[in-house]
Amino acid sequence: MRQLNPTVKFSAILLAGLIVSFQNNLLLNLVLLGLFALITAVYLPILKWLRLWLWLSLAAVGVFFSGYFFLQEKTGGGQWAGWQLSAQTIYGLQLATRIYCFGFLGASFAATTTLTAFIESLQQQLHLPTQFAYGIMAAFHVAPLIPQEYRQTQLSLWSRGLSAPWLSTRLMTPLLVKSVRWSEVLATAMISRGFTAEAPRTHFKKYQVQWFDWLFFSGLIILTIILSIF
Amino acid sequence: MSLQAQLTFAVEQRLITVDLQLNPGEARGLYGPSGIGKSTLLGLLAGQSTTGIKQGQVLYQGQAIADLPANQRVAQVSLMFQNPDLQFCTQTPRTELxxxxxxxxxAPTAMAAKVGWALDFCGIAKLADQPLVTLSGGEKQLVALACCVVLESRYLLLDEPFANLDQQTSQRLVSKLKQLQRERQVGILLIDHQIENTSNWVDQWYAFSENQVALTTRSHLEQQEELLQQTLMPVVKRSLVAAAPVLTMQQFSLPVGDHRLLFPDVTLAMGQMIGITGRSGLGKSTFLKSLMGLAPHQGQLLINGQRVKKCRRRLFKQLSWVMQNPQDQFIAVTVAQELANRQHANQGVAPILQQLGLTDKADVSPFLLSQGQQRRLAVASFLERPLTVLLVDEPTYGQDRANAWQLMTMLRQKADQQTLVLVVSHDQQLLRQFCDEVWDLNQAVEVADATVKSNG
Incomplete structure (x- = not known):
């Protein structure tokens, strides 16, 4: 998964997710769930993986019961893998497994791609405008500073013998002022490194679409289509 | 063929006329009190903007810098910023370069070698893949220099390159700059408040006055400094009367990166002023943080009779921390409000403003002050409250001699009002003049042994 081109990987996963969301197909959901839960298990530390299950289960249980109780057509039901299930249960399961499916599809992408790689690849494969790409990157690099800044403002208030409740304007105003300043300073920094949107640039790391990217893409999509039809 | 600037530019209400020339392979300095417009001029010379230029232009090899797009500009000139934070766009030194x-x-194939060479040149090859946010101020400054080196600009403009560095690192930086100047014929123009940093190197200085920038020599500036020194108020250190202890350290040690700082058992009392010095990246700021429970320590630490484990508001009832970067701690919209600390608004602020030389800036946002002015404001806004412990991180960073002196005097006065003051600074000379004791953390380092490292 790590070797795959981020753009191709993203498109395949997005498309698979779309196919899942347009139908109620328990088998498809379960197959994708199993497949991508396995993939994520390979790339995520086990504790993180279990925590992912926990969070997804919380959402899935909720969705299951809303499906179970609010299904209009309560008659019917059927056999599934030798089990006698009511229509309500089947509908609930269809919805719940979908949640897992989305969760693991997304997680498998996130666990195997860095933001920098994704954005670089978007630039190189889809010709995302450079100023947009570096804007996003800069924003992501600044994001971890926000809680830090919040803490610093709090300490600064304490150091003056003042205090402020959580998320009060006293704490948030300096944060706003600073984020405006950051964007200004970062823009200057980028320009002084010779960055312009118009001029051609080269890329240190080349992202290319290779045969295994196409294999992954077509494999995943064909699998979902086959399962959708049968 | 050289850098030529014949300009009249505006700094606030003042108009400053400058006639400046720099040849390839030449090094010159810019000198003047803080807030006079040195950084503004450097920005104009780098072609970052043209706002403020009333007349004239900046020419590189006869070509106006303002007409060039940013990517061609850097081939001519690189600017190293004053504030080492927030000047990077990516995650690690390698990606930044x-x-x-x-x-x-x-060409991508040529990049790795160039990046490696520039990192090597600046002596930071081992930091290449560390996240930039984890580097110390001095290390960031070296990364910034590496960027300028890798861009291979013909002229290098440096805004107080040594302000954040210890003596050893400054000297290393100076030798790198000399090497660039000699081997690659780079023209160097730098701002510095302390001309000692560049002794035996930069002899020609552009000195700022209110409305003019004139070329002068090092010896002339030295004479001026000596005269100034005589006008500065002498330091009065009160002899200590057995004062109450406020800070006790026992078997105190501090893990910092790949090493550990070991401290002797000490008890510090009110009214003492302790200077803390040591090379960049050693953990001076971390030491201050550990005293507030913001960085983990081992051993016992008592402040005001309470054990410090985690950072709690309670601790700050009698303790204040002046951060390294003044911008981190501004909370108000104007300078006057900043000083008033949201109490009875703006009363009694006027005399402090005057003392700081900021009377005309009362209604300006603190972010719009010059770096030196911000520093003074930040320190002053913490001195009002009665305290037992005051922690100050690099108060004289970016200050001219007179202002540095004034700041240290303010801190000394605070110490004399029964406060324990701990000051971190690279300026050992200044610390020796004002402090009762100076701790050199270089002597506290213990390199972590292999077992500890493999566990970490």
């Missing part, structure tokens, strides 16, 4: 080369459309 590649970013510079990408902007220059350098």
């Amino acid at each position: 590649s970013f510079c080369l990408e902007n220059q459309a350098v």
